Amino acid sequence: MNIAGGMKMNEPALDLAIVMALMSSYKDRPVDPRMLIFGEVGLSGEVRAVSQAEQRVREAAKLGFTACILPQVCLEKMKPVEGIKLHGVRNVREAIGLL
Known part of the structure; x- marks a missing residue:
């Protein structure tokens, strides 16, 4: 994956966002620019938990x-965050259904 500016990214939480960007292009359906997407994706398509999920969501809400x-497993451990609608997914198929 080519990241703007040639940056190297070693963050597993980017996996789901990359998959969604590819599927968005394939299906010709843009991802809402006000939507945050994160989660680690396993080889069988499962979406795994990532660290600091609640902090990520709170910061995203502050940014608009x-x-x-x-990941659904992260959502189950979080409190609701005002101003942002949360969609938990267990696998890539569920995430693609939200496009």
Whole structure:
């Protein structure tokens, strides 16, 4: 994956966002620019938990994001965050269904 500016990214939480960007292009359906997407994706398509999920969502809400797709397991451990709608997913198929 080519990241703007040639940056190297070693963050597993980017996996789901990359998959969604590819599927967005394939299906010709843009991802809402106000939507945050994060989660680690396993080889069988499962979406795994990532660290600091609640902090990520709170910061995104402060920056004006209005929706978030995140691992279901993270959502179950979080309190609701005002101003941002949370969509928990267990696998890539569920995430693609939200496009």
